């Protein structure tokens with residue numbers, strides 16, 4: 001197939017944490033003797049009471065359960081902060097770059113961050129926040145977001161971060177699902193020069209959330225916002241009175257740490273629950289090995305804290321490893337498409353971790369925006385969130401990294417807590433577009449639709465056959481849904497929802513979701529959620545949503561909509577529906593195409609034949625497969641004849 005292989009650069013440091021030989025030895029031990037392996041790796045964490053138990057897990061229905069290090073105790077905030085104070089208290093923990101490059105950046109030392117976190121933790125306690133209570137965080141990319149996370153984990157409260165691009169409705173649903181009494185937000189967010197009305201969104205959401213008693217609001221832009229007497233308080237004013245001494249709670253390894261909502265193929269978004277010990281070990285160990293990270297190196301993960309990547313690789317992983325972590329408030333193309341690389345030069349970034357969608361957008365702007373910057377400090381690049389097409393990979397490697405920086409293409413999920421399949425920079429020869437080999441302790445397998453394991457090279461559904469420490473433990477409030485979603489499609493195995501190919505070298509190539517989940521610009525969305533937003537519109541009778549190929553976003557959103565009988569669909573309604581979905585879910589769910597259809601293809605039992613719609617969305621209509629079970633095959637002809645012209 002003439003595939004290009006990039007060996008580990010000869011200039012890569014000989015003292016790499018892992019090389020090819022040690023990768024194989026460590027991997028073998030990690031799966032053959034998991035207890036011994038993880039007992040050793042877990043030393044990267046300061047335990048308050050050391051664990052004696054390691055892996056206690058089963059994916060089988062009869063004795064289903066997942067626990068790691070279950071008799072150990074620790075505190076994640078203390079691991080991210082306190083443990084560094086003696087040795088590197090004055091080192092920079094967070095380098096914050098504001099949206100507008102003309103504004104001042106902030107450099108926050110471990111000592112300062114520790115004090116800020118303690119003060120905010122004391123404020124939460126003063127508000128009556130208890131261990132195990134859920135705190136909803138709806139904040140932009142500002143250092144206070146990290147402070148809020150670390151303050152929650154310090155006192156044993158469970159944070160639930162809602163991406164600041166989500167709508168009031170989406171926010172309200174998440175607040176209600178986890179029963180938060182307290183919400184943290186800002187007056188406004190600032191992205192690419194645009195103001196995002198966060199406080200107004202919270203006010204709108206809280207009209208549907210009677211359980212919320214307190215809103216703590218950070219002033220970011222100073223916008224004039226309304227404050228509800230008795231409910232809303234000003235972050236800085238309230239925190240000023242607090243002591244900067246707040247002992248970290250001793251948490252059990254299996255105590256809940258955070259909830260993060262993510263979309264699945266059916267129903268409402270699920271509250272993915274991670275627990276303390278296993279997640280801490282997984283975030284720290286993966287960050288260290290995947291990025292070959294040594295304390296003091298300047299590291300930048302360009303993800304938002306509203307997604308799991310921001311949790312594990314902007315905040316927790318890097319801070320546990322004593323990193324200087326860059327936090328960027330803005331967007332890649334503001335004020336111009338050179339911004340990322342200017343920030344790299346400004347801070348001397350050595351490791352950069354970003355999303356293919358941003359790279360594809362920047363690639364289209366031409367090389368000059370990149371090459372006019374120095375980037376000489378870069379030595380490692382990372383990719384996350386969606387498959388990276390070989391063309392974008394080559395550009396990233398050649399233009400951004402000047403051929404000198406390995407690229408770690410990391411496959412993982414909200415559910416997995418951290419990286420699962422990825423190259424290790426000192427160990428793995430790279431193939432553009434492949435996430436390569438499993439991380440320690442990860443046992444991937446490919447199965448066919450009947451669950452039969454595919455050996456050697458082949459294509460199938462990606463499952464993981466045994467537990468790893470960073471695995472999610474349950475769906476908040478619905479343990480049965482957890483088991484049902486992940487462990488019943490293929491009995492006794494964790495089902496990822498992804499399709500995958502394994503080549504003759506044992507390298508994994510993720511081909512994308514095979515369930516009704518689509519990945520738009522690295523943001524995961526359930527087609528069912530968008531459908532239910534559409535049918536909530538008074539003029540819509542029925543809707544079906546599928547993915548479509550999109551040059552920049554990876555996948556776009558293609559919606560088939562049937563209006564109510566008396567409604568004549570037109571351009572105005574199309575625009576209205578686009579706005580409607582943006583308002584119901586958020587701008588990330590903006591439909592790219594809406595095709596009005598008098599009816600949808602259904603089987604005689606009334607089930608929508610999504611397979612056909614997917615093919616239309618993919619513009620792969622030469623062979624639609626078996627349509628003989630359709631109630632009315634003419635419906636398909638109509639859909640094909642009225643496809644909107646796509647650019």
Ligand code: WT7
Nearest residue numbers: 384385386387409410411412413414510513524
């Ligand atoms: C889904 C998980 C990874 C954390 C951020 C997204 C897709 C993720 C890759 C990759 C190909 C990838 C998968 C996965 N995905 N990384 N390197 N190559 N696909 O987390 O929102 O839970 O989405 O993102 O389809 O299942 P998420």
